[in-house]
Amino acid sequence: DVKVTQSSRYLVKRTGEKVFLECVQDMDHENMFWYRQDPGLGLRLIYFSYDVKMKEKGDIPEGYSVSREKKERFSLILESASTNQTSMYLCASSPTRRRLDYEQYFGPGTRLTVT
Amino acid sequence: DQQVKQNSPSLSVQEGRISILNCDYTNSMFDYFLWYKKYPAEGPTFLISISSIKDKNEDGRFTVFLNKSAKHLSLHIVPSQPGDSAVYFCAASDSGGGADGLTFGKGTHLIIQP
Numbered sequence: 001d002v003k004v005t006q007s008s009r010y011l012v013k014r015t016g017e018k019v020f021l022e023c024v025q026d027m028d029h030e031n032m033f034w035y036r037q038d039p040g041l042g043l044r045l046i047y048f049s050y051d052v053k054m055k056e057k058g059d060i061p062e063g064y065s066v067s068r069e070k071k072e073r074f075s076l077i078l079e080s081a082s083t084n085q086t087s088m089y090l091c092a093s094s095p096t097r098r099r100l101d102y103e104q105y106f107g108p109g110t111r112l113t114v115t
Numbered sequence: 116d117q118q119v120k121q122n123s124p125s126l127s128v129q130e131g132r133i134s135i136l137n138c139d140y141t142n143s144m145f146d147y148f149l150w151y152k153k154y155p156a157e158g159p160t161f162l163i164s165i166s167s168i169k170d171k172n173e174d175g176r177f178t179v180f181l182n183k184s185a186k187h188l189s190l191h192i193v194p195s196q197p198g199d200s201a202v203y204f205c206a207a208s209d210s211g212g213g214a215d216g217l218t219f220g221k222g223t224h225l226i227i228q229p
Contacts, residue, residue, distance in 0.1 A: 035219075043204060043206075045216040048216050103149065104161070107158050108157055108158050
């Protein structure tokens, strides 16, 4: 079974703090993704990576950065947290860049509250 | 501009009947479509997918239909069961390949009534 784990299920941070969200997958997947889910907005792609040290901006990268130093780990960084970054953050992975490997496997999510 | 649209935020269906969830898309480059199911406080789980070269894919109680000319797909669940109560997301990918992320709709909350 593919397993995607996220470091925290719930997190409360103060405005201006630097926040790290960690994601680890154990299936040697090449691709990793960070989404946020908000009521009425669905899932929106923040950043993705298809290789170590590679990163690509998704639809809403502003206010975020990412790091992928090892294949199995993909970190999302909020440099200076703001209240509009209060959300559910979901990490996902998928096997390769081949056309048919579109299925993504999701972690359980991190509910981040910024006060 | 929303490229994947799920126009029904919620849907209520009686247990044992058919549930039909709809999804429309605007990007003609999309060539692969997926449905995900999400329970509260959990990550989405993959349910079923369809390639644009097909018009139907079936897996047990779940069938996805694709109408390319109308840019419309639907998920049929029959018979509906209480455990099907969840939020369902439609997602699409273009020819960029699986590494480029999926475009999700806003989701439809399916409620199965006993």
